[in-house]
Amino acid sequence: MIAKKDYQYGFSYPDKAVFKSEKGLNSRVVEQISHFKSEPDWMRQQRLRALQIFGQKPMPPWGANLSAINFDDIYYYVRPADRQVKSWRDVPKEIRQTYERIGVPAAEQKFLAGVEAQYDSEVIYGSLRKELDKQGIIFLSMDEGLAKYPEIVKQYFGTIIPAADNKFAALNSATWSGGSFVYVPAGVHVELPLQAYFRINAQNFGQFERTLIVAEEGSFVHYVEGCTAPSYTTNSLHAAVVEIIVKPGARVRYTTVQNWSRNVYNLVTKRAYVEEDGVMEWIDGNLGSKVTMKYPSVYLMGKGARGEILSLAYAEEGQHQDAGAKAIHVAPYTSSVITSKSISRGGGRTSYRGLLEINPGAIGARSNIRCDALILDPQSRSDTYPTMKINESQSTVEHEATVSKIGEEQLFYLQSRGLTAAEATGMVVNGFIEPIVKQLPLEYAVELNRLIELEMEGSVG
Amino acid sequence: MTKKQALSIENLVVSIEKKEILKGINLKIKPGEIHAVMGPNGSGKSTLAYAVAGHPSYQVRRGTVRLGNKKISSLAPEKRAQAGIFLAFQNPVAVEGVSVFNFLKTAAAAVGRKIAPRDFLQELEVAAAAVGLSQDFLKRDLNLGFSGGERKRFEVLQALVLKPKIAIFDEIDSGLDVDALRDIAGQIKQLAQGGAGVLIVTHYQRILKYLTPDRVHVMVSGKIAKSGGADLAAKLEEEGYRGYR
Amino acid sequence: MIFVPIIGTKTKKVTLLLDKRGKEEEMVVVFAGKGKDEIDLDLSSVHSAPSTRGKITVKGVLQDEARARIKGLIKIKKGAPGSRDFLEERTILLGKESTVETVPDLEIEENDVSASHAASTARVGEEELFYLKSRGIGEKEARRLMVEGFLASALPVEGNPGKAVVSKLKKVQEYALD
Numbered sequence: 001m002i003a004k005k006d007y008q009y010g011f012s013y014p015d016k017a018v019f020k021s022e023k024g025l026n027s028r029v030v031e032q033i034s035h036f037k038s039e040p041d042w043m044r045q046q047r048l049r050a051l052q053i054f055g056q057k058p059m060p061p062w063g064a065n066l067s068a069i070n071f072d073d074i075y076y077y078v079r080p081a082d083r084q085v086k087s088w089r090d091v092p093k094e095i096r097q098t099y100e101r102i103g104v105p106a107a108e109q110k111f112l113a114g115v116e117a118q119y120d121s122e123v124i125y126g127s128l129r130k131e132l133d134k135q136g137i138i139f140l141s142m143d144e145g146l147a148k149y150p151e152i153v154k155q156y157f158g159t160i161i162p163a164a165d166n167k168f169a170a171l172n173s174a175t176w177s178g179g180s181f182v183y184v185p186a187g188v189h190v191e192l193p194l195q196a197y198f199r200i201n202a203q204n205f206g207q208f209e210r211t212l213i214v215a216e217e218g219s220f221v222h223y224v225e226g227c228t229a230p231s232y233t234t235n236s237l238h239a240a241v242v243e244i245i246v247k248p249g250a251r252v253r254y255t256t257v258q259n260w261s262r263n264v265y266n267l268v269t270k271r272a273y274v275e276e277d278g279v280m281e282w283i284d285g286n287l288g289s290k291v292t293m294k295y296p297s298v299y300l301m302g303k304g305a306r307g308e309i310l311s312l313a314y315a316e317e318g319q320h321q322d323a324g325a326k327a328i329h330v331a332p333y334t335s336s337v338i339t340s341k342s343i344s345r346g347g348g349r350t351s352y353r354g355l356l357e358i359n360p361g362a363i364g365a366r367s368n369i370r371c372d373a374l375i376l377d378p379q380s381r382s383d384t385y386p387t388m389k390i391n392e393s394q395s396t397v398e399h400e401a402t403v404s405k406i407g408e409e410q411l412f413y414l415q416s417r418g419l420t421a422a423e424a425t426g427m428v429v430n431g432f433i434e435p436i437v438k439q440l441p442l443e444y445a446v447e448l449n450r451l452i453e454l455e456m457e458g459s460v461g
Numbered sequence: 462m463t464k465k466q467a468l469s470i471e472n473l474v475v476s477i478e479k480k481e482i483l484k485g486i487n488l489k490i491k492p493g494e495i496h497a498v499m500g501p502n503g504s505g506k507s508t509l510a511y512a513v514a515g516h517p518s519y520q521v522r523r524g525t526v527r528l529g530n531k532k533i534s535s536l537a538p539e540k541r542a543q544a545g546i547f548l549a550f551q552n553p554v555a556v557e558g559v560s561v562f563n564f565l566k567t568a569a570a571a572v573g574r575k576i577a578p579r580d581f582l583q584e585l586e587v588a589a590a591a592v593g594l595s596q597d598f599l600k601r602d603l604n605l606g607f608s609g610g611e612r613k614r615f616e617v618l619q620a621l622v623l624k625p626k627i628a629i630f631d632e633i634d635s636g637l638d639v640d641a642l643r644d645i646a647g648q649i650k651q652l653a654q655g656g657a658g659v660l661i662v663t664h665y666q667r668i669l670k671y672l673t674p675d676r677v678h679v680m681v682s683g684k685i686a687k688s689g690g691a692d693l694a695a696k697l698e699e700e701g702y703r704g705y706r
Numbered sequence: 707m708i709f710v711p712i713i714g715t716k717t718k719k720v721t722l723l724l725d726k727r728g729k730e731e732e733m734v735v736v737f738a739g740k741g742k743d744e745i746d747l748d749l750s751s752v753h754s755a756p757s758t759r760g761k762i763t764v765k766g767v768l769q770d771e772a773r774a775r776i777k778g779l780i781k782i783k784k785g786a787p788g789s790r791d792f793l794e795e796r797t798i799l800l801g802k803e804s805t806v807e808t809v810p811d812l813e814i815e816e817n818d819v820s821a822s823h824a825a826s827t828a829r830v831g832e833e834e835l836f837y838l839k840s841r842g843i844g845e846k847e848a849r850r851l852m853v854e855g856f857l858a859s860a861l862p863v864e865g866n867p868g869k870a871v872v873s874k875l876k877k878v879q880e881y882a883l884d
Contacts, residue, residue, distance in 0.1 A: 360803075375817035378787065384812035390827045393768075393799030402822035403814045514840050517832070542842035550840075554833045558855025564838070567851060571842030602859070623841065 024072040027051060030174050033077045037143055037177075040150055043157075050163035050173030057167040063353070064291040064322045069265055074237055076175045076208070132190070137221075138183040139194050142210050145181025152183060156214055160243040160271050160299075168239040168267045172208045176241065179209030182223060184250075186216040193222040193255070193441055207238040215250040215278075222253040224441055236263055238289075242270040246278035248302060257285040257444045258292070262318060266292040276302030276331070283439050285312045285448065286321045295353060297326035300334035300365075310436045311340040314452075315348030315380070324353040324386075329365040329395070340371040341433045344380035351383040356390075356397065363394045371401040374432055376425075426456040465492035465656045466529030466545065468513070468627045473524035473534075475505075475512045482508045484683040485524065490627065490658035495649070497661045497669060497694060500680035501702045506662045507551060509680070510631040514548040515541045528626065543572055545626030549616035549633055555604040561615075562599045565622060572623050585622065592618045593644055609636035617645050620652060628652055629660040634668040646671035666694045681705045707862065711874040712737035712745055712766070713881045719748040724758035724789065735764040736857050736875060738882035739772030740801070749793075750779035753819075757788040764795045765860040767853055767882040768804035778810040780821050787816045793823035798830060798856055800849075854879045 022029060030051050034044040059066055132139060138149065146153045163173035184190060215221055238260065246252050252272065260266055266289040272280040282296035298307030313321035327336035342350035352371045373382040384401045406428050414424035430437070430449050437445050468490040475483035482505045490496050500506050512519045513526055515538035526534040533541050556564070565585060569576065576584070589596060592614040604612055613633055620628045630649065634642055646668055653659045661668065669677075669691070677693040679686045679702070686705040687693070710720060712735065722731040731751070739745050751760035760780065768774055780791045797806045810823040830852050838848035857879050861867050867875075 360805075373812075373814070375814060375819075378784070378817050380817060381815045382812070383814065384823075385809075386811075386825075387807070387809045388825060388827070389805075389807045390797075390799070391805040393802055393804045393829055395799075395827070396829075397825070397827045399810070399825040400822070401810070401812060401824075402820075403812055404820050404822075405817040516836055537845075538836060538839040539842050539844045539848075542840055548840055550837070554831070554837050556831075556834045556837065556852060556855065558857070558859030559851050560855075563855075564841075564851070567843055567847065568838075568841035571844070571847070602855070619841065 023075055025051070025054075025074070025076055025171075025175065029076055033175060033177060036077075037146075039146060042154065043146060046158065046163070047174050047176075050170050053163045054167060054170035054174055057164075057170055059167060060293075063293050064320045064351075066265065066267075066291065066293075069237060077177055135188050135190075136185040137188060137190055138181065140181050142176070142179040142181045142212065145183075145212070149181070149183070152214065153181065153212065156212055156243065156245055158243075160245060160273050161241050161269050166269060169241055169269045172210060172239050172241040172269070175208045176210035177208055179211040179240070179242075180213075180223070181211070182213040182221060184213075184215045184219040184221045186247075187218045188216075189219065190221040193224045207236070207240065209240050211240070211242040213242075213244040213252060213254070215244070215246050215252045217247045218249040219247075220251045222255070224255045224444075225257075236260075236265070238264055238266045238268070240268045240270075242268070244270075244272035244280065246272055246274045246280050246305075248276040248278060250275075251279040251281070253281040253283065254296075255283040255285075255440060255444070257440065257448065258288055260288040260292075262288065262290050264289045266294065268292075268294040270294065270296040271299065271326075272297065272307070273299045273301055274305035274307055274334075277304040278302065279306045280308070281439075282307075282309045282311075282325070283436065284310065284323065284325075285436070285440065285444070286323050287314045287448075288319075289321075290318065291320050291322070293322045295324045295326050295355070297328070298336060299328045299330060300336065300362075301330050303331045303333055305331060305334045307334075307336045309336075309338045310439055311338070311342075311352070312433055312436045313340070313342040313350045313352075315342070315344045315350045317347040320349045320351070322351045322353055324351075326355040327357070327367060328355075329358045329362040329367070329392075332362055333364040334362060335366045337367070338369040338371075339435060340369075341436055342371075342373045342382060343376065343429060343432070344373070344382050345376040347379040349381040349383070351385060352401070354386040356386070356388045356399075358390045358392045358395045358397065360391045362392045365392060365395040367395075367397045367399075369397075369399040369401075372432070373401075373403040374429065375403065375405055376429075377405075422456050423453075426453040429456065466531075466626050467491045468546075468658055468660070469525075469527040470509075470513070471525050471527070473509075473512065473526060474522040475508060475519050476522055477508065477519050481522070482519075482683050483512065486680075486683075486685060488678065488685065490660055492626070492656050492658050493653055494675045495653050495659045495661065495672065496676045496678065497663065497674040498678045498680050498685075499664055499666070499694065499697060501664060503682075504664075504680045505683040506664070506680050507631055508683075510548055510629045510660070510662050513541075513627075513629060514538060514546060539571070542623075542625075545572075547620050547623055547625035547628045549613075549620060549628070549630045551631040551635070553604050553607075553612045553616055555602070555607070557602055557605055559603045560599070561601055561603055564603050565599075565619070568619070568623060572625075574624065585618075588618050588621045591621065591644075592648060593641060594618065610638070610641055613637055614641065614645065617648050620657075621648060624655075625657055627658045627660070629662065631662045632664075633661065634663055634665060642668055643671050666698050669694045679705050707867070707871075708733045709861075709867070709871045709874060710735040711878045712747070713878055714739060715743045715745065717746040717748075721749075722751040722760050722762070724751065724753040724760050724786070725755050726758075727755045728757050729755065730759040732761040732862065733763070734860050734862070735762070735766075736860050736878045737764070737766035737774065738768075738857075738878045739766070739774055739804075740769040740881070741772065742770070743768075743772040745772070745774040745776075747774070747776045747778075749777070750781065751791050751793070752779075753782040753786040753789040753791065756786055758786060759789065760791040762791075762793045763860045764793075765797075765857055767798045767800060767857065768806060769801040769882070771801065771803040773805050773807075775807045776809070778808075778823065779813065780811070780823065781813045782816050782819050782821060784815045787818040789816070790820045792821070795823070795825040796856075797827045798853065799827060800830065800853070850883055853882055857882065 163170045274280045286292045309325035313323045315321045325338045340352045344350045411424045470488040473486040678688045778793045
């Protein structure tokens with residue numbers, strides 16, 4: 001996103017990466033990654049098995065066009081600094097400058113409980129406030145989590161998204177680096193949102209962070225991730241995996257606003273298992289990247305489990321946002337709500353892709369899906385591909401979708417009150433996405449609204 | 462409908478999803494009498510109406526409901542209707558694809574009214590005019606797209622056509638303007654004059670300006686706190702429900 | 707209006723071609739399945755000319771272990787501005803083992819259009835049943851009224867569908883109920 005004239009985040013620092021693996025993917029690279037992280041043997045074995053699966057699995061026959069990805073032309077691991085830092089001052093100067101330009105320090109003071117900033121797939125800055133420590137909340141990089149709490153990690157890692165799930169989950173399982181490990185003990189409510197940023201810097205570099213969140217019974221946590229990346233002429237690949245387990249009565253909210261630069265392939269597998277009376281909320285904003293394929297999912301495993309997925313997609317020239325949601329109802333009296341809002345402009349393409357499954361025995365399951373799309377001009381395109389498999393008659397499912405442009409009456413009404421065409425369009429578009437934006441943390445909401453307004457200035461007349 | 466019968470509610474205890482709402486209600490409505498049950502929100506007034514009609518979500522824990530000598534509190538809803546119970550719903554549900562005419566024809570037959578189709582149609586036209594509904598509503602789908610006022614009027618029309626022994630009106634006055642209220646009050650009076658026992662459930666006393674009840678019962682927290690004559694309603698209007706909580 | 711009654715196991719593909727400026731087409735499909743019936747429908751509405759209007763309405767009832775797969779597509783190609791379309795797929799599942807897969811797709815390449823779809827699956831509504839029963843109508847009769855009414859509501863409100871369509875609809879209703 002952001003008009004071609006000025007990509008605000010289009011800067012990059014000379015490559016100060018300390019170690020770079022060779023280009024391409026093979027078992028030697030995977031062994032190196034595991035070795036440099038000093039991982040336990042079982043993780044190394046898992047990586048190697050995943051590598052095999054990756055080789056065997058075909059590319060998905062549906063979705064966006066991924067033919068330009070050349071897996072041999074990518075660096076799979078870089079480690080910029082040798083140790084993880086605990087306070088802002090200890091972060092290497094260049095990296096600090098990068099974050100200052102994005103505005104992290106100010107935000108960190110006001111909003112964040114702890115920040116982990118990822119630079120070239122290694123978490124180099126993490127800090128845990130005293131309160132989090134006291135409550136027994138664990139918020140570490142995935143690497144640290146594996147090192148310090150191997151038993152917990154081993155219990156859950158790969159159980160929600162196994163390597164065999166899809167080609168990119170296999171890739172991630174083989175080459176993962178960075179990401180977050182969050183563990184919230186029973187009954188604990190994490191008051192402030194946990195936040196992390198990701199960046200890609202080295203050319204032809206893949207980002208494979210792996211996040212695991214375990215929310216014990218009755219707990220609550222809100223995890224926020226938002227990222228920007230500098231522009232490149234060759235393609236970058238981001239294949240992340242997020243696994244979340246919501247135990248009985250717990251609630252997890254995972255907010256993402258993605259604004260990758262226009263050459264990134266963003267292929268992410270995100271899934272949550274929700275147990276009895278648990279609640280999972282995915283808020284997924286897709287603004288950037290060349291191609292995004294991402295379908296946050298909830299598997300409603302326990303009675304009374306609930307899932308809500310809010311998806312926002314914006315596509316401009318050369319972009320294809322293939323996003324959506326999946327809800328699988330396994331247990332009775334489960335409910336899911338999916339809301340998708342997408343906007344395509346200047347030749348962009350948004351596709352909503354969704355799956356709703358109600359398994360036999362999921363008596364009393366309810367689901368409500370609403371997808372709305374705005375196509376701002378005749379060059380752009382929007383699709384909706386929802387699939388609903390209802391295998392339990394005692395359930396209720398409602399689905400609605402609309403595609404349209406902005407109504408002339410709406411524009412005229414606003415213009416008759418003094419707004420320019422661009423301002424009017426901006427206002428209508430912001431109104432269109434408001435149900436999702438109001439669920440975003442304040443700084444994202446503000447940034448997003450401003451970005452939309454900037455965009456509309458380029459779009460009208 | 463030959464014999465007129467009284468509705469007797471004895472020590473009725475009703476719960477919904479294991480939560481007890483009615484805690485022992487005693488009430489007797491004789492043919493031709495108009496009773497009003499008034500109370501604040503949450504007092505259980507609508508529960509009483511639904512429980513008498515036999516809604517499956519409401520479990521009778523103790524006590525009985527009788528129509529004449531017949532115990533109806535264990536009967537299925539359609540059997541209660543066939544026995545002569547009628548409930549005008551507060552929020553009547555829409556049933557797509559079922560025309561009003563078809564519905565009324567089937568319901569009339571179900572409660573045992575034997576009437577030739579042409580006579581029935583004429584009766585419906587008269588009744589529609591009486592409650593202020595236009596003739597074309599007969600062709601519309603049941604309650605589909607009806608305004609709030611139209612739904613209420615249509616509930617009253619059904620009471621006129623199905624000729625019940627006991628007619629219960631759940632918040633019939635909400636959403637109606639003064640003229641509509643006056644008309645409907647007139648229709649309800651006629652029902653009572655024709656021998657039906659009438660129960661009006663409400664928390665405002667608006668409709669009671671046009672229709673004098675024989676008995677007024679104040680319901681609070683699932684019990685009848687006080688019963689009296691029509692003047693009790695005026696007292697409630699002045700003093701509210703606080704004195705009875 | 708193209709009326710497509712589907713009784714029992716059947717595979718059917720119907721496409722509305724809106725290929726001339728201003729063309730209007732409407733498709734109504736009613737289906738009923740029971741026992742081990744399998745119904746497979748592939749319905750689409752393809753707009754390739756400007757100011758065209760399409761509408762697809764699918765309503766069906768499944769009992770016992772009957773299965774249905776309903777694939778619907780509204781496609782508005784470049785060069786068809788000013789087009790409108792609405793796809794509706796609704797299924798009532800009467801039997802414990804009845805299942806349905808419904809896939810209503812939209813592929814829209816013009817922006818000056820109005821395209822929407824709605825899909826739902828449910829059992830016969832409990833509140834609606836109670837309303838009918840509270841008027842003395844028995845369980846079986848109440849269900850009959852609702853299922854017949856549901857299938858009949860697939861036909862457009864305006865205009866007379868004609869004797870042929872009504873008699874075909876009746877056959878579907880009968881199959882759904884006995």
